Amino acid sequence: MVTQILDPTDERVPIKRQLTPRPEALHGTIALLDISKPRGDVFLDRLEQLLHERAPGVETRRFMKPTVAKPAPQPIKDAILEECDFVIEALAD
Amino acid sequence: MHPPTKFSLLDADGQEMQFPPEGPVLLALVKEDCDTCNLTLPLLEAVHRDTDDGLDVWVAVQKRDDIPVLKDRHDLTMPLLDDDALDLSYETDIDTVPTLFLYDEEQNCTLQTFGFDKHEWREIASESMTLAGRPGSETSIDWESLPEQRPGCGARNYEPGVYERLQALKSGDLLSRLVDLASSDDIHEFMYDQGYTDGFPVVPPTRERVWKMLQGTTRDPQDEVAIVPPNLAPITVEKVAINAVMAGAKPEYMPAIIALVETACTESFNIHGVLATTMGATPVGIFNGPIRDRIGMNYLHGALGSGNRANAAIGRALRLCARNVGGSVPGGTDRATQGGPHRLTMNFAENEDASPWDSLAVEYGFEPTDDVATLMAMSGGPATIADERSRDGRGMAGTLAASMSCMQDPKSPMVDTLVVLSPDHAGIFGRSGWSKDDVRECIMEETAIPLKDRLRSDQAGAGLPPSVVERFGGEQALDLPVPKFQDKSNIILVVAGSSAAKFSTILGGWAGGVYSTPTSARIGPGGALEIRGRSGADMDKRRSGGKDLGAFEPNIRRP
Numbered sequence: 001m002v003t004q005i006l007d008p009t010d011e012r013v014p015i016k017r018q019l020t021p022r023p024e025a026l027h028g029t030i031a032l033l034d035i036s037k038p039r040g041d042v043f044l045d046r047l048e049q050l051l052h053e054r055a056p057g058v059e060t061r062r063f064m065k066p067t068v069a070k071p072a073p074q075p076i077k078d079a080i081l082e083e084c085d086f087v088i089e090a091l092a093d
Numbered sequence: 094m095h096p097p098t099k100f101s102l103l104d105a106d107g108q109e110m111q112f113p114p115e116g117p118v119l120l121a122l123v124k125e126d127c128d129t130c131n132l133t134l135p136l137l138e139a140v141h142r143d144t145d146d147g148l149d150v151w152v153a154v155q156k157r158d159d160i161p162v163l164k165d166r167h168d169l170t171m172p173l174l175d176d177d178a179l180d181l182s183y184e185t186d187i188d189t190v191p192t193l194f195l196y197d198e199e200q201n202c203t204l205q206t207f208g209f210d211k212h213e214w215r216e217i218a219s220e221s222m223t224l225a226g227r228p229g230s231e232t233s234i235d236w237e238s239l240p241e242q243r244p245g246c247g248a249r250n251y252e253p254g255v256y257e258r259l260q261a262l263k264s265g266d267l268l269s270r271l272v273d274l275a276s277s278d279d280i281h282e283f284m285y286d287q288g289y290t291d292g293f294p295v296v297p298p299t300r301e302r303v304w305k306m307l308q309g310t311t312r313d314p315q316d317e318v319a320i321v322p323p324n325l326a327p328i329t330v331e332k333v334a335i336n337a338v339m340a341g342a343k344p345e346y347m348p349a350i351i352a353l354v355e356t357a358c359t360e361s362f363n364i365h366g367v368l369a370t371t372m373g374a375t376p377v378g379i380f381n382g383p384i385r386d387r388i389g390m391n392y393l394h395g396a397l398g399s400g401n402r403a404n405a406a407i408g409r410a411l412r413l414c415a416r417n418v419g420g421s422v423p424g425g426t427d428r429a430t431q432g433g434p435h436r437l438t439m440n441f442a443e444n445e446d447a448s449p450w451d452s453l454a455v456e457y458g459f460e461p462t463d464d465v466a467t468l469m470a471m472s473g474g475p476a477t478i479a480d481e482r483s484r485d486g487r488g489m490a491g492t493l494a495a496s497m498s499c500m501q502d503p504k505s506p507m508v509d510t511l512v513v514l515s516p517d518h519a520g521i522f523g524r525s526g527w528s529k530d531d532v533r534e535c536i537m538e539e540t541a542i543p544l545k546d547r548l549r550s551d552q553a554g555a556g557l558p559p560s561v562v563e564r565f566g567g568e569q570a571l572d573l574p575v576p577k578f579q580d581k582s583n584i585i586l587v588v589a590g591s592s593a594a595k596f597s598t599i600l601g602g603w604a605g606g607v608y609s610t611p612t613s614a615r616i617g618p619g620g621a622l623e624i625r626g627r628s629g630a631d632m633d634k635r636r637s638g639g640k641d642l643g644a645f646e647p648n649i650r651r652p
Contacts, residue, residue, distance in 0.1 A: 005280070006298045007270040008289055008335045008417040010326035015272050015287070 026055045028085035033072070034064040040090040047088065096194045096202035097185050102153060102174040105160050110151065110174055113200045117224035118149040119217070120194045122176065122187055125159035127246035129209050130191045134167045136214065136234050140221050141171035143232045147225025153181050155190065155249040182250040183259045189245035193217055197224055208245030211236060254301070261300035266307060266314045269331055271300075284339075289417055291409065291437055295339035306334040309344025310351060312619035318351055319358035321419035322365035323426040328354060328418045330620075333410070336417055340410035345388045346403055349466060350410045351620030353378055356468050357411060361626030362612040367470040367603060368421040373429030374472035374603030377511065378408055378440035379587055381454035384464035384616060385442035392442035393591040397475060397513065397598060398435075408440030435475065435600075441589055447516035448588035449523025456529070457613050457627060464616040469511055469585065470609035473500060473601025480518070481595045486525030489518060490532050493597075494539030497584075498577050500601045504547045504556030508579045509602030509611065516592040533581035540577035547575050582627070585611065 007015065032048055034040040048060050061084060065072045080087055097120070100112045112120070121137055123130040134152070141150035150171045154160050157177035164173060176182055185192070187207065195204040195217050204220055206213040218232045250259055261267060274283055281294045289295060296302065307314050307330065314331040321328045330351065337350050357364040357376055367374045380390055391401035399405065415421045423429060429436070445452045445461075454465035480492040493512060500507055514522075522532055544565065549556040562570055578584055583602075590596075603609055614621035 003274050003276070004271050004299070005274070005284075006267065006300060006303050006331075006335050007272050008298060008332065008339060008413065010321075010324060010328075010332075010418045010420070011270050012324075012326070015270070 023086070026051075026058050026086070029059040029061055029083060031080045031084035031087040032060055032062050033076075033080070033087055033089040034062065035072075035090060036065050036068045037090065043090045044088075047090075094187050094192065094205070094207070095185050096196075096205060097181060098200070100181050100184065102176060102181060104172045104174055105164065110172060112151070113196060114149045114151075116149065117147070117198050117221070118151060118196045118200075119221050120196070121150070121152045121191050122155065122182060122185070122248070123152055123163075123191045124155040124246065124249055125162055127190050129243045129245050131163075131166070132239075132243060133191050133209055133214070134163060134169065136218070136239075138167060138169050138171055139232050139234050140218055143230075144221055144225035144227070147227065148221050150221075155179060155182060179250045179255070179259055180263075182248055183263055187248045188251045190248050191245055192248070195220060195224070209240070209243040211239055211241050257301045257305050261304035264304070267300055267303060267331060268315060269303075269335060288422065289339065289413075291412060291416065293437070295413070296341055298335040298338040302338045303331065303334050306338050306342065306344050306347060307331065309347030310334075310619055312351065316619075318620065319355050321354070321358055321415060322421075323369060324418075324420035326418050326420065328414060332418055333414060336413040337406070337410040340406045340413050341402065342406040342410050343388070343402070346407050346410070348616050348618055348620055349380070349384060349388065349407050349464075350414075352466055352614040352616045353407065353411045353468060354414050355621040356466065356612050356614040356624055357415070359612055359624055359626070361610045361624075362468050362470070363609045364415060364419070366608050368415055368419075369426050369428055370472070370603060371428045371430045372472045372603055373432045373436065374470045374609070375433070375436040375439055376408075376411060376468045377435070377471045377600060378411070379453055379467045379469070379511075380440075380442040380465070381445065381452045381459070381467070382462065382464040382616075385445075387464075390442040392444040392589050394593065396441045396444070396589040396591075398439070398441075404440050404442070405438050408438030411440075412436070412438060435471070439471070441513075443587045444516060444589050444591075447592065448519055450519075450529050450586070450588075453585070453587050454613065457611075457625065459613065459615060465613055466616060467611055467613040469509065469600075469611045470603040471511060471600040472603040473599075474511075475513075475598045475600050476500075478518075478597045478599060479595070480597075483521060483595075486522045486527035486531065487535065489521045489525075490527070490535035491539055493532070493599075494536040494577075497536060497599060498540040498542075500577070500599065502553070502555040504549075504553065506547065506557070506575065506579060507577055507601060508583045509585060510578065510583060511585045511587070511600040511602070513590070513598040513600070514586060514588050515590045515595065515597045516588060517595045518597045519588045520592075529586050530581065532586060533584045536584055537576040537578060537581050541574035543572045544575050545571040 032044045153174040153176040189207040192207040390403045421427045478496045483489040610626045
């Protein structure tokens with residue numbers, strides 16, 4: 001596996017991976033994505049409850065991958081992108 | 094092969110062993126899958142035992158996992174050192190195992206050998222006994238049972254792939270910033286995300302690949318090749334090599350790629366303008382001379398694309414250098430309105446054997462035996478000219494003229510235009526005894542139309558401004574013929590392709606070819622030996638028409 005390459009540029013720009021800019025505050029709609037791991041629903045149920053208590057103006061929307069073993073199907077990604085401002089993914093049991 | 098003077102390796106128990114030890118030492122380098130090493134390891138063990146504390150015998154093994162194997166196989170008690178990283182092997186530059194170095198008590202290397210030569214080994218064993226304080230004593234080795242000679246085996250540090258890796262890591266040739274990838278990164282996605290590519294996948298420029306690429310040129314990796322616009326960034330041979338790897342080039346293309354980068358960055362060629370223009374121009378490379386066959390360029394079927402590695406990779410490497418080092422990125426300083434597929438790579442060789450004329454390089458003053466690359470800035474085409482009926486030069490030139498008369502638009506004059514004739518079309522001129530200039534003169538005549546027909550109008554906005562009429566004498570100039578081209582030398586004729594059929598190709602110059610001059614490099618092992626802009630291409634003269642004329646100076650033919 002390739003782990004290092006030589007920089008082909010003039011090296012005046014630092015190499016970095018950009019994280020998506022973090023918001024100042026929660027607002028809008030949060031996608032809660034269950035990846036079909038056992039008890040992901042329990043975790044997300046509790047998280048949803050806490051979000052509604054502590055961030056009353058925020059809406060939540062639930063999504064679920066059909067299988068844990070494969071990446072999310074494109075329609076789910078598209079729906080999250082279109083309908084939601086944030087996503088919280090319940091990754092593992 | 095250089096006897097080491099100082100090193101540090103771990104032994105089989107993980108203890109650090111500092112070389113040289115105190116007192117005399119016999120150092121050997123071996124590997125497991127070598128019959129001669131296996132033949133001689135018991136001999137080294139015998140020297141170790143027979144010299145007792147009087148002399149150290151150290152054996153460096155080229156693979157860590159082989160140490161316990163050899164230890165068990167030969168019941169070895171002498172220190173076995175771990176040279177899995179091949180640091181010692183690289184420093185000593187051994188190419189054969191086993192290799193032996195015998196040092197006296199003052200750490201002078203007094204004897205060395207490689208492979209197995211009984212006479213030499215016997216001498217080393219005897220000298221070892223002397224250095225151990227037992228002069229005249231024989232070792233317990235049964236020399237009579239041993240063959241006279243056995244060749245050694247290739248050392249692991251010279252195995253294909255390993256050698257390049259060691260050179261890349263240790264030679265100090267490579268100074269570019271290393272970019273670390275996470276184990277979860279997909280290299281191709283990563284490189285695309287970093288903006289390193291032209292949209293197609295690139296070959297990851299690992300240190301090994303870049304080092305191998307650098308072997309294609311005699312030039313020092315840190316030599317500055319050019320200053321690349323628009324960022325005016327210096328580009329070294331190493332940076333050219335990195336981008337050449339990414340483009341899919343082979344090391345033998347390096348001289349050509351370096352030469353193209355040097356040529357592109359001249360004021361004469363003006364890569365800054367070529368790649369920044371909203372017209373969407375691109376460098377087109379045309380190769381002449383023995384280099385075409387030497388590096389496997391294509392000048393036959395499909396010469397203009399696609400399918401040939403040299404043609405494709407050389408042009409792509411130039412573009413990647415301009416992108417990654419120069420910073421020419423579409424939407425940034427690359428302002429091409431539409432661009433085109435030839436902006437990925439456009440590079441070919443002239444089919445000199447099929448041409449009835451001197452090659453382009455010879456026409457521009459080089460020798461037929463010179464390796465020459467000529468860069469032209471082209472924004473139009475490639476457009477096909479089909480003529481399967483003409484049988485003589487006049488008919489063929491007429492077809493070319495008819496096709497070329499409407500380049501860009503029928504009214505606007507052009508300057509440089511590249512005509513790539515197929516061998517069949519070129520052969521017609523050859524059989525008719527037409528020179529290149531005959532063809533050009535005919536095209537100049539055939540494309541000449543009255544000045545009034547080259548003027549802008551309400552029916553077609555392109556063309557010359559009305560003010561040009563006054564400049565050339567008022568209304569009486571309106572009927573004077575104006576050829577399509579500024580000068581016959583702007584009609585650039587080359588031959589490429591196979592004798593498949595009677596189709597040729599034209600490519601229009603950028604802004605008529607005004608701001609970039611065809612520029613040629615004579616190629617040597619380190620890049621361009623000399624660079625020449627086309628003679629007679631006087632850019633200042635071309636611009637003297639002033640703003641009203643735009644870039645063009647119409648060539649009015651007075652009776």
